[in-house]
Amino acid sequence: MGSPANERGRKKDEGPIHNVFLSPFWIASHETTWDMYELFLNGSNETRKANRGDVDLGVDAVSSATTPYVNYNQKGFPVINITQYAASQFCKWLTAKTGNYYRLPTEAEWEYASRGGVFSAYSFGNNIKNSGAFAWHKGNSSGTIKRIKLKKPNQYGLYDMHGNAAEWVLDSYDPKAYIERTMTVNNPIIIRKNLYPRVVRGGSYKDNAQSLRSASRGFSSSAWKKRDPQVPKSLWWHTDARHVGFRVVRPFATPNKKQQAEYWVKPKKEY
Amino acid sequence: MKRKQKKRYSRRTFIEQASKLAAASVILSHLPARQKKTNSIEGEIKVAVVGCGGRGTGAAAQAIEADKDVRIVALSDVFLDQAQDCLSSLKEKYSESDQLGISRERIFTGFGSYKSAIDLADVVILTTPPAFRPQHFEYAVKKNKHVFMEKPVATDVAGIKKIIKSSKIAREKKLNVVVGLQRHYQKNYQTLYKKIKQGKVGHIVSGQVYWNSGGVWVRPRKKNQTELEYQMRNWYYFNWLCGDHIVEQHIHNIDVANWFIGSVPVSAQGMGGREVRKGKDHGQIFDHHFVEFTYPNGEVVSSQCRHQKGCMNRVEETFQTTRGNFTLNGGGEGIIKNNRGRTLYEHNSTNDLNPYQQEHNDLFGAIKVGKYLYDDTKRGVEATMTAILGRMATYTGQVVSWDDALSLNHSLVPDLRSLKDNAPVNPNSRGEYPVPVPGITTYR
Numbered sequence: 001m002g003s004p005a006n007e008r009g010r011k012k013d014e015g016p017i018h019n020v021f022l023s024p025f026w027i028a029s030h031e032t033t034w035d036m037y038e039l040f041l042n043g044s045n046e047t048r049k050a051n052r053g054d055v056d057l058g059v060d061a062v063s064s065a066t067t068p069y070v071n072y073n074q075k076g077f078p079v080i081n082i083t084q085y086a087a088s089q090f091c092k093w094l095t096a097k098t099g100n101y102y103r104l105p106t107e108a109e110w111e112y113a114s115r116g117g118v119f120s121a122y123s124f125g126n127n128i129k130n131s132g133a134f135a136w137h138k139g140n141s142s143g144t145i146k147r148i149k150l151k152k153p154n155q156y157g158l159y160d161m162h163g164n165a166a167e168w169v170l171d172s173y174d175p176k177a178y179i180e181r182t183m184t185v186n187n188p189i190i191i192r193k194n195l196y197p198r199v200v201r202g203g204s205y206k207d208n209a210q211s212l213r214s215a216s217r218g219f220s221s222s223a224w225k226k227r228d229p230q231v232p233k234s235l236w237w238h239t240d241a242r243h244v245g246f247r248v249v250r251p252f253a254t255p256n257k258k259q260q261a262e263y264w265v266k267p268k269k270e271y
Numbered sequence: 272m273k274r275k276q277k278k279r280y281s282r283r284t285f286i287e288q289a290s291k292l293a294a295a296s297v298i299l300s301h302l303p304a305r306q307k308k309t310n311s312i313e314g315e316i317k318v319a320v321v322g323c324g325g326r327g328t329g330a331a332a333q334a335i336e337a338d339k340d341v342r343i344v345a346l347s348d349v350f351l352d353q354a355q356d357c358l359s360s361l362k363e364k365y366s367e368s369d370q371l372g373i374s375r376e377r378i379f380t381g382f383g384s385y386k387s388a389i390d391l392a393d394v395v396i397l398t399t400p401p402a403f404r405p406q407h408f409e410y411a412v413k414k415n416k417h418v419f420m421e422k423p424v425a426t427d428v429a430g431i432k433k434i435i436k437s438s439k440i441a442r443e444k445k446l447n448v449v450v451g452l453q454r455h456y457q458k459n460y461q462t463l464y465k466k467i468k469q470g471k472v473g474h475i476v477s478g479q480v481y482w483n484s485g486g487v488w489v490r491p492r493k494k495n496q497t498e499l500e501y502q503m504r505n506w507y508y509f510n511w512l513c514g515d516h517i518v519e520q521h522i523h524n525i526d527v528a529n530w531f532i533g534s535v536p537v538s539a540q541g542m543g544g545r546e547v548r549k550g551k552d553h554g555q556i557f558d559h560h561f562v563e564f565t566y567p568n569g570e571v572v573s574s575q576c577r578h579q580k581g582c583m584n585r586v587e588e589t590f591q592t593t594r595g596n597f598t599l600n601g602g603g604e605g606i607i608k609n610n611r612g613r614t615l616y617e618h619n620s621t622n623d624l625n626p627y628q629q630e631h632n633d634l635f636g637a638i639k640v641g642k643y644l645y646d647d648t649k650r651g652v653e654a655t656m657t658a659i660l661g662r663m664a665t666y667t668g669q670v671v672s673w674d675d676a677l678s679l680n681h682s683l684v685p686d687l688r689s690l691k692d693n694a695p696v697n698p699n700s701r702g703e704y705p706v707p708v709p710g711i712t713t714y715r
Contacts, residue, residue, distance in 0.1 A: 042485065042580040071600065073584045226625040227601065229453075230325035231332045231360050242602065271332070271364035 009210030013175040024252035031078035078245035088265035107171040116155035123154035135163035141205035162212040165245030173197040173219035204243035319392035322399030323357035337631040347388035405433035426514035429682035438648035445643035450651035457626035459605035473593030480524035486578030508554025511683035521576035526654035536564035543665030562661035668709030
């Protein structure tokens with residue numbers, strides 16, 4: 001995990017390189033789309049409790065989202081502008097609906113999946129010039145998000161790991177996270193109480209190709225809700241994160257209920 | 272509609288009156304047209320919040336952040352729990368702050384409580400459901416308060432007339448008034464407005480404005496609620512309280528059409544109904560409206576607003592001009608193209624200030640130095656009335672002219688004293704409320 005000091009575009013928070021052991025998992029081949037997310041969003045009743053957000057879905061006490069502030073929620077396009085909590089609640093809903101345990105990936109799982117088994121800057125090597133065949137970025141997106149699966153997948157059959165929507169993972173962002181990892185770490189994850197900053201990975205259609213590298217780390221900020229005029233602010237929607245989506249993972253070994261709960265993102269009111 | 276009424280508020284005289292009265296003309300919008308002196312405030316600026324829901328609490332927070340001398344001194348709401356939630360949210364956000372000056376005896380509840388709160392303040396924030404805005408604004412102006420009030424400013428024509436009357440007095444008293452049509456305080460809108468007025472792509476011939484989304488919250492009936500309390504809690508779905516979503520929400524986009532064209536429409540015609548959202552807790556409002564607004568020089572603006580889940584969302588304004596087109600939205604985008612499709616300007620909003628904060632920064636900035644700079648009442652009234660005109664068109668299925676609409680004595684909001692009062696609309700035995708029917712619904 002992490003990148004070598006001489007990788008082009010590398011930032012300090014990507015080092016040092018260290019070994020990580022991960023338990024086996026499946027990861028979605030593409031970013032979660034609006035058609036998937038709207039099953040969760042619209043399938044629920046719309047009653048809300050005292051404050052914005054918490055709604056009884058009738059399924060395993062999963063709460064559902066209020067309606068979005070996003071234009072062009074078209075089928076086949078990644079769902080964007082949702083909070084990390086909303087993404088996690090989708091996983092929880094999916095778990096309740098299917099009986100299989102789904103959650104957001106950890107930062108380490110995400111990076112492993114993105115690399116496609118090779119240790120270069122991108123799954124397709126180090127040459128940024130090849131990025132156009134695999135990724136939507138600032139240079140080829142004309143500033144808009146694209147339908148999923150229009151570019152080539154990586155060696156694991158995963159589409160749009162580099163670019164299109166940046167993707168939520170479970171971890172809180174710590175620029176110094178890797179420094180203490182001197183020995184092989186087992187399924188690393190960093191969860192802190194602060195709502196910001198938390199990690200998004202893979203870069204987006206708005207970023208330069210260099211920010212799409214497998215080791216590149218993005219993170220959230222309160223500015224992503226700056227145009228929410230209410231207090232408390234929405235638990236579910238960002239107003240200024242139209243470049244951020246997510247994909248789901250399913251651990252190969254299903255953890256017990258208590259362990260499952262540890263990987264659900266906790267709601268945190270923002271005032 | 273019959274043309275027999277006296278045209279006390281004809282479109283032309285309405286505009287003349289309004290523009291004579293406006294300190295800042297529509298064209299200059301929020302910019303200081305004339306700088307006049309008003310009473311300056313020494314030391315702390317006392318603020319009262321009337322209407323303590325999520326938006327009222329948000330506006331209070333923006334006021335606190337606008338100036339360190341702002342002190343929230345009183346809260347008023349019909350419901351105690353709302354006022355308490357508001358206070359605890361503010362305390363959560365500003366725990367160390369001395370900008371919260373609210374003790375328990377400065378929380379006022381009930382229909383008449385706005386008076387006690389307003390009396391204590393220099394500036395008032397009016398953020399109840401829009402039905403009560405005319406009454407609250409009237410009192411605030413009477414008591415010489417500067418005002419931030421949310422859009423829309425009324426739900427009916429009677430309310431519009433009351434606001435116009437109070438606006439005149441506010442102007443005479445040089446009270447700053449900001450209306451929460453925050454697109455006027457948003458950089459992409461301001462920049463494109465300037466460029467369009469400079470004639471970058473000629474003048475507007477037509478436009479389409481949209482607020483198509485999945486809709487908003489529902490608060491189901493609870494046991495022990497009086498009919499009036501139920502309606503007040505679930506206010507979005509009752510016309511007298513909300514004005515329907517064409518007025519409550521789509522007003523933002525309709526306002527942009529008025530702003531960029533530089534006029535209010537001559538007439539409206541349209542269609543609408545309840546296709547999907549027609550459950551027990553969905554009161555009376557439509558879930559979609561489509562209106563054509565015709566402007567004085569023949570410009571036509573199509574307005575769409577939809578509250579239906581699972582459909583494509585779009586909240587945006589786009590216009591065709593004699594030499595190209597342009598598109599804007601609240602997400603900070605703004606793009607001008609010529610009629611060959613070439614982009615002439617594309618706005619980058621990365622460093623733009625949040626417009627909800629900007630409107631408070633501007634208001635409190637003026638108040639602090641004792642300047643009279645802001646009078647948003649004209650556009651607040653015009654945008655609200657335009658949206659009401661659109662609603663009249665979709666409810667009746669007729670062409671409705673601006674002049675006719677304004678001459679009506681269209682009044683939805685009763686004078687309320689207590690939650691035990693009769694509600695202005697009531698459900699039938701199946702729990703259904705009267706819903707407007709095009710071709711049958713009329714206004715007199």
